[in-house]
Amino acid sequence: MWSRQRGRLKPLCCGVEELRCRRREREAALRKARREQQLVSKRLLRDEALEEAEEGCVAMIFGEAEIQQFLQLAQRGTEEKEREGALVSLRRGLQRPETQQTFIRLEGSIRTLVGLLTSNQALLQLEAARCLHELSHSEQSAVVEACLPATSYLLTYLSGHSSDFIELCLYTLGNLIVESEAVRRQLLPQGIVPALAACIQSPHLTVLEALGYALSQLLQAKEAPEKIIPSVLGSTLPQHMLQLLQPGPKLNLGVAVEFAWCLHYIICSQVNNALLITQGALSTLGLLLLDLAGAVQRTEDAGLELFLLQKQPSLLPEGLWLLNNLTANSPSFCTSLLSLDLIEPLLHLLSVSNVVSVLVLTVLCNVAEKGPAYCQRLWPGPLLSSLLDTLAFSDTEVVGQSLELLQLLFLYQPGAAQAFLQQSGLQALQRHEEVAQLQDRVHALQQTALHG
Amino acid sequence: MQLPPALHARLAGAPGSAEPLPVERDPAARTAPFRFAPRPVRFPREHDFFEEGDVQRHLYLQDVLMQVGGAPERPRVPEFTCQVAGCCQVFDALEDYEHHYHTLHRNVCSFCKRAFPSGHLLDTHILEWHDSLFQILAERQDMYQCLVEGCTEKFRTSRDRKEHLVMRHLYPADFRFDKPRKSRGPVMPGAAEQVLAEALGDDGVPSEGDAMEVCSEHVEPPPVPAGERRAYSHRCLARI
Numbered sequence: 167m168w169s170r171q172r173g174r175l176k177p178l179c180c181g182v183e184e185l186r187c188r189r190r191e192r193e194a195a196l197r198k199a200r201r202e203q204q205l206v207s208k209r210l211l212r213d214e215a216l217e218e219a220e221e222g223c224v225a226m227i228f229g230e231a232e233i234q235q236f237l238q239l240a241q242r243g244t245e246e247k248e249r250e251g252a253l254v255s256l257r258r259g260l261q262r263p264e265t266q267q268t269f270i271r272l273e274g275s276i277r278t279l280v281g282l283l284t285s286n287q288a289l290l291q292l293e294a295a296r297c298l299h300e301l302s303h304s305e306q307s308a309v310v311e312a313c314l315p316a317t318s319y320l321l322t323y324l325s326g327h328s329s330d331f332i333e334l335c336l337y338t339l340g341n342l343i344v345e346s347e348a349v350r351r352q353l354l355p356q357g358i359v360p361a362l363a364a365c366i367q368s369p370h371l372t373v374l375e376a377l378g379y380a381l382s383q384l385l386q387a388k389e390a391p392e393k394i395i396p397s398v399l400g401s402t403l404p405q406h407m408l409q410l411l412q413p414g415p416k417l418n419l420g421v422a423v424e425f426a427w428c429l430h431y432i433i434c435s436q437v438n439n440a441l442l443i444t445q446g447a448l449s450t451l452g453l454l455l456l457d458l459a460g461a462v463q464r465t466e467d468a469g470l471e472l473f474l475l476q477k478q479p480s481l482l483p484e485g486l487w488l489l490n491n492l493t494a495n496s497p498s499f500c501t502s503l504l505s506l507d508l509i510e511p512l513l514h515l516l517s518v519s520n521v522v523s524v525l526v527l528t529v530l531c532n533v534a535e536k537g538p539a540y541c542q543r544l545w546p547g548p549l550l551s552s553l554l555d556t557l558a559f560s561d562t563e564v565v566g567q568s569l570e571l572l573q574l575l576f577l578y579q580p581g582a583a584q585a586f587l588q589q590s591g592l593q594a595l596q597r598h599e600e601v602a603q604l605q606d607r608v609h610a611l612q613q614t615a616l617h618g
Numbered sequence: 619m620q621l622p623p624a625l626h627a628r629l630a631g632a633p634g635s636a637e638p639l640p641v642e643r644d645p646a647a648r649t650a651p652f653r654f655a656p657r658p659v660r661f662p663r664e665h666d667f668f669e670e671g672d673v674q675r676h677l678y679l680q681d682v683l684m685q686v687g688g689a690p691e692r693p694r695v696p697e698f699t700c701q702v703a704g705c706c707q708v709f710d711a712l713e714d715y716e717h718h719y720h721t722l723h724r725n726v727c728s729f730c731k732r733a734f735p736s737g738h739l740l741d742t743h744i745l746e747w748h749d750s751l752f753q754i755l756a757e758r759q760d761m762y763q764c765l766v767e768g769c770t771e772k773f774r775t776s777r778d779r780k781e782h783l784v785m786r787h788l789y790p791a792d793f794r795f796d797k798p799r800k801s802r803g804p805v806m807p808g809a810a811e812q813v814l815a816e817a818l819g820d821d822g823v824p825s826e827g828d829a830m831e832v833c834s835e836h837v838e839p840p841p842v843p844a845g846e847r848r849a850y851s852h853r854c855l856a857r858i
Contacts, residue, residue, distance in 0.1 A: 192680065196673045203664070205672060207679040284794045286733065288721040289714065318789045325736035325767065328720035330713055355788050360768025379679075427675060434663040483667065487659060494656040497638035504639075532656040537642035570654035577644055606651035 203388065208341040209379055210303045211334060225261040233259070233269055237278045240290065253282070253293035260300040263309075269301070270312040280316050295334050302341035310345040317342065317353055321361045329370040336365075336373065340380035343387070350387055354394065358384070363401040366410075371418050374410065378424020385431035395437045404432075404442060408450045413457030422454075482518060486525035493532040500533045504543040509533075513552045520561040527556065527567035534574040541578035549575075550585055557594040562603050569607040576614050583615045591615060738767065739795055746776075765796060 199205045228236075236259075239252035259265040269275050282294035298320075301313050320335045339358070342349045365377055381403070384394055398404070407425045411417075429447070433439055439447075492499045503509065512530065516523050530549075533540050556568045575582040595612055598604045648655060661667045700707045700715065702723045709715040725740040726733050729748045734740040742763060745752050755761055760772040762779040766787050773779040780796055783789040789796075 189677070192677060193673055196676050197669060200669055200672055205676060207676040209679055210681075286722065288718040291721060292717055315790060318787075318793060322739070322795060323735055325738055326720060327724055327736075328717040331717050331720075352788050355786060357766040357768055357787060360766070364767055423678070430671075431663065434661065434668070436660065436662075481671075484671065487661075487667070491658040494658045497641050501638040531654050535643070535647060535654065535656055537640070537644070539639040539642065543639070567654075570652055573652045574647060574654070577647055610651055 205386075206344050208303050208344060209337050210341075211299060211337045225258050225265075227262050227264045228256075228259040228268065230268055230272055233265070233272055233275065237275060240282055240294075241278060246287065246289075249287070250289055250293055253290065253297060257293060257297045257300060260297055263304065263306065266301055266304050266306070266309045270309055276312055276315055280319065283316060284319055292331060292334075295331065295338070299334055299338045299341075302338045302345075307346055310342055311348060313338075313342055314349065314352055317349075318356055321353075321356055321358060324361045324365045329368065329373050332365065332368070333370075333372045333376045336376035336380045340376070340383045343380060344383040347387070347389065350384070350389070350394070353384075354397075359394075359397045359401055359403070363403050363406075366403060366406045371421055374418075374421045375424055378410075378421060378428060382424055382427045382431065385428055385435075390431065391435040391437055395432055395435055398432065399438050399441055404445055404447075408442075408445060408447060411450055411454055413454045417454075417457070482515065482522045483525060486515075486522060486529060489529045490525060490532065493529055497536055500536055500540060503529075503533060504540065509544065510548060513548055516552055516556055520559070520564050523556060523559070523561075523564045524567050527564070527571055531567065531571050531574060534571060534578065538578040541575055541582075545575070545579050545582060546585070550582075550589060554589060554591060554594050557591075557598075562601060565598055565601075565604055566607070569604065569611060572611055573607070573614070576611070583618065587615050735795070739765070765793075 196205065196207075233256065236252040236256040240249050240256070243249040243252065260269060279294055279297055282290050283298065285291055285294075298313055298316055301309055304310055317339070320339050323335050324332055326332060339353070343353065362377060362381055365373065368374060368377075381398075384390065385398065387394060407428060410425050411422055411429075429442075429451075433442065433447075489503075493503060509530075512526050515526050530544070534544060553568050553572060556564055559565055559568075572586070576586070592612060592615065595608050598608050601608075694710050695712060697708055697710050698715075700709070700718065700723075702719075705723070707718055709718070721735070722733050724733075725735065725737055727740060727743055727748070729744070732743065734743060742765065746762070752761060756774075760774050762773040762776050764771045764773075764779060764782060764787075766783070766789075769787070771782060771786075773782060776796075780791075780793075783793060783796060784791050
């Protein structure tokens, strides 16, 4: 049946260097697409076992006549195996964009396909759905929009029970959704949100992952904050999403990844985060983060530097951003940071990157600005030598933030200025004396250090 | 640096967190040239801050990254036949059988043996076709429920319901699960669409796999105008 063996590595048909190169190219293309707000990625579900069996048969480009033949055979063939076989051949042909174009331009083709999709022959239905899925994956809007007549049926089938079929419908819907606003303008009144809300109660992990994918595509739409997120928030979807993100033995990473992205799109749209908080979003996500940190730790050597994110440097900014928002106006969070000995791990992050360093220093400033009781707990310790290191950076934002922190320490912690002088702090400051954004603060600190 | 053990316990809700330290600010702290003030930061979704994460997300979707969690192996089994009376379909994989069973045998009306894609549609069918109380009530109040999950509208006639489905929910006019009951007489002239749909795998004998009509009223199907022999896809697009 429809087995996706995505966990399996395909044999390498090109060198590692070429793979790296392709990946870099893909990354660059994605960055560019994001800047142009054209970020569209789809998921293609193909039976890899089947593909391997068919290896050596390259997908053909079919012309009108051939497509007609396949469709007629599928509709009216006498032998069931024959009818299925016709659709299988059609499906393979539809892997080619040329065949897709010919197909959609052929009169009655979609209608016939939809008819087969809704027929009472289970396996024909499945093959028809696979054909639609291939079409949904196209990069041409015309091909994707040609699938619109099928959407009411795809949604109807979400309330069915055949998990593989539902999974296929969901991935197809997800691909259609991300393609164009025209598609979404049809799917919303057709009831996609209640259909997903009913479907999320499925016990099948594959269905849940597919649902998360489709929902994430819906929430990523640019009109989502006004037109989609309010009704999602009004449904039972958020509660179920949070449940699926609970840490513990039942957590499935593939599913969790999809719903984490769904939550991200909802939350950063700032529609009604208060509602999510009342549903326990903060504690669920906090605990999940901890659980993942623990899992990362368990798989690493004892020499692991950082409590969560060393392996995923791209996650550091997010984590630190979170810490900033938690500590900015909260004496109790700042106190917790101190009493849980998290200052030293934070200091270790100062060498990762400029963005990260600024964030770390900002968090430390959040703590220090609360007054002497807090600065006392920051002192003595590695903080001073870390600051002297950051003063050696050339990035003005990093240095600027270091200067702010120094000022707070000088102000609230007796002996800080003295220690700073003793460790050649003045020399460290000197190199920034001429920098426009820094000079005023540099001079002020020099004065304070020298004269108290 | 190990994860501080106290952290896990604390954030998992263990009691005993100390009172927050007293806050005592000196006004000199925020005096020029120094300007630091703590503030929570919000990034709108298109902000560059999210670029890295978005790129990773899309690489993942495109299968460039290693997938988390592969699908399990699907084994072949010795051939077996469907056990439902009257069905002789043969299978060699459990998943094929699962789909077959759910499509044809799961939501089956015990009165007329018609199969439906979901429990919801089956329930609606039984109510509208086989419940005499429904017929009586329908003469006096709106009983025909909208088929879309989540929509609570009810209608006096099935025709009204169909109109609602088309206008409000953008459903196709020939939605297969809202077909009128087949008349006992000859096929109506001009019902070309219906014949085409009905011909698909349907040999006209009401059996377990028959067409899934929901509504029980006899509604005259709209005639297909001769000029409208267009590809279905075009018609739907025009409606949008």
